[in-house]
Every structure is written in structure tokens, then in C-alpha cells.
Amino acid sequence: MNISLQFLNTWMNNFKKNIINDHILLLVFRGFNHRNKTIDMQWIEEVLFANMNKEYYQLSNVDELNNINELQNHKGKKNLIVFGYSGINIDKIANTNFEILLYFNPLKYITKFKTLNNLLAFNNIKNPYIRLDIIKKKDPLEIITSKCIVKINNFIKVLFFPDINDQNYLLFQSINILKSNGNTSFYLNYLSTLENDILLLVRQRKLTARLAIAIYKVSTLRFYDNNTKIGTFFRKKLGCRSKTYKLPYKAYPQIVKIYDLDSI
Numbered sequence: 001m002n003i004s005l006q007f008l009n010t011w012m013n014n015f016k017k018n019i020i021n022d023h024i025l026l027l028v029f030r031g032f033n034h035r036n037k038t039i040d041m042q043w044i045e046e047v048l049f050a051n052m053n054k055e056y057y058q059l060s061n062v063d064e065l066n067n068i069n070e071l072q073n074h075k076g077k078k079n080l081i082v083f084g085y086s087g088i089n090i091d092k093i094a095n096t097n098f099e100i101l102l103y104f105n106p107l108k109y110i111t112k113f114k115t116l117n118n119l120l121a122f123n124n125i126k127n128p129y130i131r132l133d134i135i136k137k138k139d140p141l142e143i144i145t146s147k148c149i150v151k152i153n154n155f156i157k158v159l160f161f162p163d164i165n166d167q168n169y170l171l172f173q174s175i176n177i178l179k180s181n182g183n184t185s186f187y188l189n190y191l192s193t194l195e196n197d198i199l200l201l202v203r204q205r206k207l208t209a210r211l212a213i214a215i216y217k218v219s220t221l222r223f224y225d226n227n228t229k230i231g232t233f234f235r236k237k238l239g240c241r242s243k244t245y246k247l248p249y250k251a252y253p254q255i256v257k258i259y260d261l262d263s264i
Contacts, residue, residue, distance in 0.1 A: 004132035005122055007101050012120060015079050018056040023101040023134070024068060024080040027119075028088065028171065030106045039063075039083050039110075048116045057081060062088055068096050083110075090159065090174040093135060094223050100135040104162065106169040128165045133158055140219040141237055144207060152198045156214050157191065177223045178214040196249055201261075207234075209242050209257035239264050 011021050039061050049059070058074045062084035065071070071080050075098070084092075086106055093100065103120060107129050113119040122130055143155050154163065160175040161168040179190065197211040209231070216230045217223050235241055242257040 004134055007134060008132055011101055018053055020076060021079050023099045024082060026082045026100050026102050028084050028086055028104045029110055030086045047114060048119060062092055065092060067091060068093055068098055086170050088172050090172045090177055090223060093221060095221050102133045102135055104131040104171060131162050131164045137221055138219045140216045143215050143219055147202055149198055149202050153195060156194060156218055159218060178217050180210040180213045180227055193251060196251060205261035206245065207259040207261060212259065234259060
């Protein structure tokens with residue numbers, strides 16, 4: 001069983017028993033009213049949470065929070081459930097210390113369901129578009145040293161354009177925040193550049209500075225740390241400085257900064 005699905009099942013079982021979970025449950029959908037970002041919280045409580053004890057949960061609309069850390073006062077006291085629609089601003093989870101169980105269903109409307117169990121039913125055959133992930137801070141070096149092209153690529157994309165059944169859906173906005181130079185080029189070009197950088201990392205052990213920055217930000221959720229701070233982090237962790245390097249593939253720019261992992 002997928003580890004995230006195990007988390008979801010455990011989370012739901014605890015919730016039904018009024019046991020407080022550590023993880024926030026973040027439910028993200030794309031429905032008929034996703035454009036105006038309205039969520040009928042009263043309907044959710046009266047229908048989906050009809051049999052739940054309100055003393056044991058805190059239900060929130062992600063659009064009404066500046067950051068999920070605003071729920072800190074409820075941590076350990078209530079089960080925390082946050083609803084939202086695709087296209088969430090990345091600021092909502094920036095630098096959060098919460099661990100988040102993400103349930104992303106990009107196709108179904110919330111109002112189709114009559115119970116929370118129906119809403120969260122995970123069936124890859126009837127609905128192959130559901131995505132479960134755990135969002136939490138990690139050591140960037142854990143990703144860099146994984147030596148798995150798919151793992152690194154998915155890790156970077158999962159917050160922004162998760163691959164679900166060979167399709168990409170918008171989850172959080174602001175992928176430009178991962179860029180090292182503030183360039184606003186179309187995201188597909190940027191992702192393609194990172195994919196080439198990942199190949200370079202895994203096959204030749206050369207880590208481009210821009211890939212290092214993207215991995216750092218997704219790993220730490222510290223999206224607003226500047227390049228200098230991130231560069232200092234990697235210099236200390238890797239024990240080497242970045243150096244100028246000409247890429248062996250067509251890219252812009254052709255001359256970039258890299259960390260040569262073969263030298264450490």
C-alpha cells in the first residue's frame with residue numbers, strides 16, 4: 001500500500017475516533033466554482049461533517065489564511081482540515097513547520113458527495129486522477145543524492161504540476177519562485193531546463209546552481225531565501241564552491257554555475 005494512502009487511512013480512522021492527528025489534511029479540488037474561489041463551509045459542516053464532533057476538528061478555507069502556520073494554536077488540540085481549490089498561492093505553505101497530508105482531486109466536485117468517507121474514497125480504477133502526497137521539510141541533500149531521475153523530477157514538480165495519470169494539473173501557483181534569476185519564462189521551458197539539469201546531476205554528478213536552488217526551496221519550504229544564503233548552505237554542506245561550467249546540451253544560458261560532486 002502507498003505510504004501516503006496509509007497515512008490517509010490512519011488519519012481518517014483517528015478522526016472518527018476523535019483522536020488528534022499531527023498532520024494537517026489539505027483537501028484540494030477543482031470544481032465548478034474554482035474560478036471565484038468560494039467554498040461553502042457551512043454546507044461542508046452540515047453535510048460532510050454531520051456525524052463528527054466539532055470539538056475535535058478545525059475546518060478552514062485556505063483562501064482565508066495567509067499561511068497555514070496561523071493554525072498553530074490548534075495543533076495538538078484539534079484535527080486540522082483545510083479546503084481549497086487548485087491554483088493555491090505557494091505562500092500558504094511557505095516555511096511551515098506543519099507536516100501536510102495532501103489529497104488532490106482535480107476533477108470531482110465537492111458537492112457530489114454526501115459523506116466525508118465518499119469524498120476521500122481512494123479508488124485508482126474508478127478515479128485515477130487522485131493524488132496523495134506528504135508535504136514536509138526535508139534535507140535537500142537527501143534529494144540531490146537520491147540518484148533517481150524520476151524521483152528528483154517529481155519532487156520538484158509535485159507542489160506545482162503533479163503528474164497524475166500522465167497528465168499535469170496546476171496545484172500551487174508561483175513556480176517562478178523556484179527560479180534563481182526571477183526569470184518569468186513559460187513554465188514548460190523552465191521545467192524542461194530542470195529536467196536536463198537533473199540528467200546532468202545523476203549521470204555526470206554536476207549540480208547546476210539553479211537546480212540546487214529549486215531543490216532547496218521545495219525541500220525546506222523556504223521559498224524566499226536569497227541565492228546568497230542558499231549558496232552558503234550548499235558550500236558548507238557539500239564542502240565545495242560552485243564554479244563556471246559550459247553545459248553539454250543546448251540551453252540558455254550556456255555557461256552556468258555548477259557544484260562538481262565528483263570533487264568531494
